[in-house]
Every structure is written in C-alpha cells, then in structure tokens.
Amino acid sequence: MPSSIPDIVISRLPIYLRALERLSQEGHEVTSSHELGKRLGISSAQIRKDLSHFGGFGKQGTGYKIAFLREQLRQVLKVEREWEVALVGAGDLGSAVARYKGFAERGFHIACVFDSSPEKVGRSIDKFSIQSIDQLPSIIQERGIRIAMIAVPAEHAQEVANTLVGAGVKAILNYAPINLSVPDDVHVQYIDPVLHLQRMTYYLT
Amino acid sequence: MPSSIPDIVISRLPIYLRALERLSQEGHEVTSSHELGKRLGISSAQIRKDLSHFGGFGKQGTGYKIAFLREQLRQVLKVEREWEVALVGAGDLGSAVARYKGFAERGFHIACVFDSSPEKVGRSIDKFSIQSIDQLPSIIQERGIRIAMIAVPAEHAQEVANTLVGAGVKAILNYAPINLSVPDDVHVQYIDPVLHLQRMTYYLT
Numbered sequence: 001m002p003s004s005i006p007d008i009v010i011s012r013l014p015i016y017l018r019a020l021e022r023l024s025q026e027g028h029e030v031t032s033s034h035e036l037g038k039r040l041g042i043s044s045a046q047i048r049k050d051l052s053h054f055g056g057f058g059k060q061g062t063g064y065k066i067a068f069l070r071e072q073l074r075q076v077l078k079v080e081r082e083w084e085v086a087l088v089g090a091g092d093l094g095s096a097v098a099r100y101k102g103f104a105e106r107g108f109h110i111a112c113v114f115d116s117s118p119e120k121v122g123r124s125i126d127k128f129s130i131q132s133i134d135q136l137p138s139i140i141q142e143r144g145i146r147i148a149m150i151a152v153p154a155e156h157a158q159e160v161a162n163t164l165v166g167a168g169v170k171a172i173l174n175y176a177p178i179n180l181s182v183p184d185d186v187h188v189q190y191i192d193p194v195l196h197l198q199r200m201t202y203y204l205t
Numbered sequence: 206m207p208s209s210i211p212d213i214v215i216s217r218l219p220i221y222l223r224a225l226e227r228l229s230q231e232g233h234e235v236t237s238s239h240e241l242g243k244r245l246g247i248s249s250a251q252i253r254k255d256l257s258h259f260g261g262f263g264k265q266g267t268g269y270k271i272a273f274l275r276e277q278l279r280q281v282l283k284v285e286r287e288w289e290v291a292l293v294g295a296g297d298l299g300s301a302v303a304r305y306k307g308f309a310e311r312g313f314h315i316a317c318v319f320d321s322s323p324e325k326v327g328r329s330i331d332k333f334s335i336q337s338i339d340q341l342p343s344i345i346q347e348r349g350i351r352i353a354m355i356a357v358p359a360e361h362a363q364e365v366a367n368t369l370v371g372a373g374v375k376a377i378l379n380y381a382p383i384n385l386s387v388p389d390d391v392h393v394q395y396i397d398p399v400l401h402l403q404r405m406t407y408y409l410t
Binding site: 010017076077083085092093099100103106146147149171173177189192194200202204 | 224
C-alpha cells in the first residue's frame with residue numbers, strides 16, 4: 001500500500017464504508033461506482049479514483065463485490081478490529097456520549113470514563129463507572145489506549161488534551177466547542193453541531 | 206455583498222466566529238489574522254482572503270476589532286437572530302440532542318420534537334412534549350420552521366427527510382448514519398462521530 005494517501009481521500013473512505021454496510025443490510029451483494037456515487041452525491045469517477053489508491057477493488061463494468069470491498073476498506077481504515085476509547089467528561093454531554101450505542105455497534109468500545117468533579121467520581125453512567133481524572137495517565141498507559149473523546153467545557157478542553165497527549169493518546173474526538181493545539185503526530189476531529197447549523201443558515205432566505 | 210461566496214469559505218466562517226467568541230470571553234478586544242490562524246491551524250493569508258469576500262473587516266497591521274468582526278460574521282451567517290428548529294426522533298439519540306444545552310446558548314431553539322411511536326407521543330423530554338409525526342407538516346408550516354434535525358434510525362431517515370422537505374424545511378442536520386437525497390435547494394449537514402473516529406484510526410500504528 002502506498003505510504004502517503006491524500007488526507008482528503010482517507011476522509012471519504014469511512015463514507016464509502018458506511019454506504020457499503022447499508023447496501024449489505026439491504027441485501028445487495030454487488031454495487032458500482034455509479035450506484036455508490038448516486039447514493040453519496042459524489043461522482044463515480046471520484047470514487048473509482050479514490051479506491052484505485054488501494055489497488056483494484058473492482059473493474060469498470062463488472063462492479064464491486066460489496067462484502068469484499070467492505071472488508072478491504074475496514075482493513076485500510078484499521079477498523080476490522082475493536083478499538084478502546086477513553087471518554088473525558090461526565091456531564092450532560094459526556095453522559096450522552098457514553099450512552100450513545102453507535103460507538104460499540106461500529107467497533108469503538110468506551111473503556112473508561114473520567115471526570116474531575118469529586119461528586120461525579122465513583123458514580124456510574126449506565127455500565128460505566130466514573131474515574132478520577134488523576135488516574136487518567138496511568139490507566140491510559142496501562143491499557144495502551146490511543147483514542148480519546150473530550151466532552152468537557154471549552155475552558156478545560158486544552159488542558160485535558162495536553163494530559164491525553166502526555167499519556168500517549170494519538171487520536172482525539174473533541175466535542176468541546178474549541179480548537180485544540182496538539183503535536184503533529186496527534187489527530188483531532190471535531191463534533192460541534194452548532195457549526196453545522198451555522199453553515200446552513202447563511203443559505204436560508 | 207457578493208451573491209456567490211464559495212461554499213468552502215462559508216464553511217470556515219462559523220469556525221472564525223467561534224474563535225472570536227472565545228477570544229471575547231477571555232477578555233480580548235482586538236485580534237489579528239495571525240493570532241486567529243495560530244489558534245485555528247489555518248494560515249493567516251487564508252483568513253484574510255476569506256474575510257475579504259465580505260468587505261474590509263480590518264486592516265493588515267491594525268488587526269480586527271473582535272466585537273465588530275463578530276457582529277459582522279453573525280450577520281453574514283444570519284445567526285444574529287434566533288432560529289427555531291424541529292427535532293425528529295425521541296429515542297436515545299434524539300433525547301440526548303434535545304437535552305444538549307449548546308443549541309439554545311448559541312441561538313438555535315428547539316421548537317418541537319416529533320416521534321412516530323405511540324408510546325412516546327405525549328411524553329416529555331425535559332421541557333419538550335413529544336408530538337406525533339403525523340402533525341409534523343402542519344406544525345412546521347404554521348410556525349414557518351426552516352431547520353430540522355433528524356435523529357431517527359437510519360432506515361427511516363430518508364422518509365423523514367422527504368416529509369420535512371415537503372413541509373418547507375430547507376436545512377437538515379442529520380444524525381442518522383446514512384446519506385440523504387434532497388432537492389438542490391435543501392442543505393444537509395451530517396453528524397456521525399464514528400466516521401470521525403474512522404478517519405483517524407487509519408493513521409494509528
């Protein structure tokens with residue numbers, strides 16, 4: 001596999017994977033770049049080009065075998081295994097994240113939940129027992145956790161990110177409405193639904 | 206104001222606005238494209254170019270007055286007013302969305318919550334009384350609601366989107382893990398945290 005696939009290509013692969021899983025659930029066994037493109041609003045040429053980075057998953061005219069392409073994409077994205085994820089923040093937002101079933105269903109297992117509030121530590125959110133943030137570095141290092149989600153107030157998010165990075169975390173999903181500064185080898189993605197709403201209001205008349 | 210600003214520029218404006226609001230909370234009154242760029246990981250040249258689409262918000266060397274730039278961006282994005290939003294789906298995910306305080310704090314007011322399940326209709330999530338999806342078209346039309354959030358299972362999301370579009374909704378924030386087909390004049394944004402995680406695992410070794 002080539003060592004350097006453009007980031008924009010990688011960012012589209014999970015979207016293809018999700019569409020393939022959907023097609024599979026609907027009982028399809030074969031698809032085409034045309035059908036995928038129609039579902040996703042992406043040109044079929046773009047899809048073929050993106051997938052060509054990883055070798056020949058299918059031929060024009062014969063289509064893609066969904067089960068095969070899906071497994072290949074899962075391997076490329078390294079989601080054929082289950083990942084442990086740490087969650088920091090057990091307030092309203094963190095609790096909602098902890099309760100969201102979509103993570104475990106798709107291979108991301110919340111392994112531990114941390115909070116700094118003495119009132120929260122020791123309590124539970126569903127099956128998760130809330131641990132003190134003081135224990136975060138040792139627990140993350142022991143378990144070899146590389147992925148974390150931040151669901152603390154904006155003013156504490158950078159400090160939490162620094163602690164996570166210090167403990168060896170390399171991928172952060174940040175729910176706090178603030179941009180984070182992290183070293184180059186750490187990846188950050190953001191979830192802020194209000195940003196998405198504000199992107200759309202511009203177009204409303 | 207020019208009639209056609211590139212979509213990619215519009216997509217960055219909410220990020221600038223969020224950073225300005227943060228700077229303001231921290232007590233700053235003036236900022237620069239350099240400082241904003243450092244905070245956001247975007248080049249200062251890009252920021253100046255983006256903002257130049259909307260006229261002169263500041264001059265190189267003198268910096269931007271935060272309060273002024275913030276108000277200008279709020280007007281451009283049409284978020285200087287409060288927007289009513291309809292929420293469809295009152296399961297685990299929909300309930301979490303309904304309880305999330307970040308919408309109201311930033312000008313998006315959930316005006317009504319719908320579900321198709323007779324067991325849920327009539328119940329409440331916090332202050333929201335769940336209404337039958339059968340009432341959705343008339344309520345949305347009466348109240349002139351243009352924005353909706355979908356938090357139903359993937360297999361029902363397209364049908365819900367069709368109903369929303371039929372009722373006059375022009376902007377949809379879709380939490381269901383599926384791509385939606387909508388007319389060209391309807392905007393859709395997606396929230397799927399698993400996609401963001403899958404974008405990062407590729408880079409983990």
